[in-house]
Amino acid sequence: MCAALAAAALLAGLTACQSGSVTDNANTYVQGLLDASYLGEISTDYLKVTEYAGREAAEADYESYMAQEAEDLLSYLIVSKPTQAVTQRAQEVIRAIYSHAQYTVAPAEELENGDVTVDVTISPMEFPSLLSDEELLEIRDQLYQAAGVRSDDTSGLTDEEYQALNEEYANALLDRIEAQLPQLVYGKSLTIPLQLENKGGYYSLEETGLQAVDLVMLDYSGQFA
Secondary structure, eight states: HHHHHHHHHHOOOOOOOOOOOOHHHHHHHHHHHHIIIIIIIOOHHHHHHBSSSSHHHHHHHHHHHHHHHHHHHHHTTTOOOOOHHHHHHHHHHHHHTTTTTEEOOOOOOEEESEEEEEEEEEEEEGGGGGGGGGHHHHHHHHHHHHHOOOOTTTSSSHHHHHHHHHHHHHHHHHHHHHGGGGEEEOOOOOEEEEEEEEEEEEEEEOHHHHHHHHHHHSSSSTOOO
């Protein structure tokens, strides 16, 4: 999760060769990066202050980021060897989850050393409000019992039978998550400072801050509730 957002920021660095103040451009950049990464909303102003060659490159980064997030979601749900159909379904669900992301970007501040800092305040999306660990295990056990096997022993199934059961399990979890989205709960708001380091011809977002943003935005464990 964290690496994907950091990679997007690296590819879309804030260029210093733009009109307007560096703080205004920094705000446009950070707001644009978050909107592009989590919502798939790519503004013209964002593209102007970045090193992207065009909108298609930014859209490709969003697709790559959502694919990674979907992979992380399936891993969290203990779905092994997902089919292409399950992977596509997971991408649809993760997009739907992130469409509910809530964050605000405060006015940027230029530091004495030429770096720029921007505070981002996030309302963490609490994943347990969509699917608790208990519900996950209950769904798994019900499906496996209906198939006549134990969840910890599938040795009696053929590869085809196991794949079909695994797909049914994955879709049941994804359906439950999607159905619960109207009841999504947010945790306590957290403010994370993002620092853009002045590299001369461009500004580079410090990776630690981006990792914190990604960790807080979708709170799988409920630690920020």
